[in-house]
Amino acid sequence: MSWEWQVFLNDDGSGRTYLEWIIQAWGWTLSVAACAWVLSVSFGVVIGTLRTVTKYPWVVLAGNIWVEVFRNIPILVQVFLWYFVLPRIFPSMQHWSGFVLVVLALGFFTSSRIAEQVKAGINALPRGQGMAALAMGLTPLQSYRYVILPMALRVILPPLTSESMNLLKNSSVAFAVSIPELTMFAMQAQEETSRGIEIYLAVTLLYAVSAFAVNRLMAALERHLQIPGAGSASGSDKAAVPSISGGH
């Protein structure tokens, strides 16, 4: 078998080369993942925090329901749900683009996993931290904002890193609703060119490079946020947070 890398210089029939196409597809993958990341971290932090407010059991219950619902349905099924079913139930959603719907699906799915980590991170802190904050006259809201969350979010950075890489990989399910991202490109270009191995190798490489970049970005963030003397987030605190959360 011989390589035929020049397949990437061929025209795909619409005036662009496969090389241009794969780069655009990479852009779609990164945009889907980046938008879903922002959504999932925002929701994950808020919901994970609410699940620790044991003073209001119904808030905890609502947070738990959120997590169980979004965690126990396969991501592909959730994508179909957002793309096909919800616009049928809520007609105003019919104008939303596929991109937005996939971002919502991926973002909420991942938010349930991040909420779980945030809750574990908060519970891993010594209880005295929150009590000391209240004793100093901070309101409960202030104690979360200035004492508990800054500590807890640093603790969960290592599991958040692997969850962010999972999110990037999970963005591949967007192919199922025809978002022109890398996996979609792989399937279509393989069929059109019948140079599947070259196409798949290039796509796989781009995924691996992106996952590695996410990993380095998060490591840089971790270094940047580290408080001298407060113990590194990847040190002894890590054991308190379940790091094997599954995923793919």
Next chain:
Amino acid sequence: MGGLDLSFFSYEIISKFVLKGLYFSIALTIGSTIGGVILGTVLALMRLSGRRSLSSIAVVYVNGMRSIPLVMVILWFFLLMPTIIGHSIGAETSAFITFIAFEAAFFSEIMRAGIQSISKGQVMAAQALGMSYAQQMKLVVLPQAFRNMLPVLLTQTIVLFQDTSLVYAIGAYDLLKGFVTAGKIYGRPEEAYLLATVVYFVICFSLSSWVKRIQAKISIIR
């Protein structure tokens, strides 16, 4: 509810289209859990063997599998298997091979953590009793590692069950495909997706509640 009508999903339609897919999803989950744990344990032992050549093979394999999306792995195997074996195999067989190979990477990390959780004294005691390496692993280390990691292994199995829906990419007939097919034939795709969502949720939620109970039980024993 937005004109959705679930009533057409009769028992006949379910048993004609969905059950076949459900059986495949369950078989794929169980088969690749067993295969994945066995291959994963081998990989974990290779990694911990202390031999450079063996452990670097395991590291490259595990990290490689973990850095690419499962959908791409499924596509890769489906593309390459016919060229390796020499004749085409169905999407279902390809899915089995893919999931064993892919999940082994994840199970190997779990088993590695499990093996490392066993105190060194256990291995030393086994050596003092004159056991060979194989005996130490088979009789002393692995049974305990397996028990310590049981909740995590079961959690991963639930994740695996959810992942089986991704065989959609190569058109294998699983639970999701069963619903999609029924929805297409009867012109009710939205209802089919909605029912699929409910079924997946019920299965995964009951399984994860069961795993939580097992976890609580095991933590009391220790």
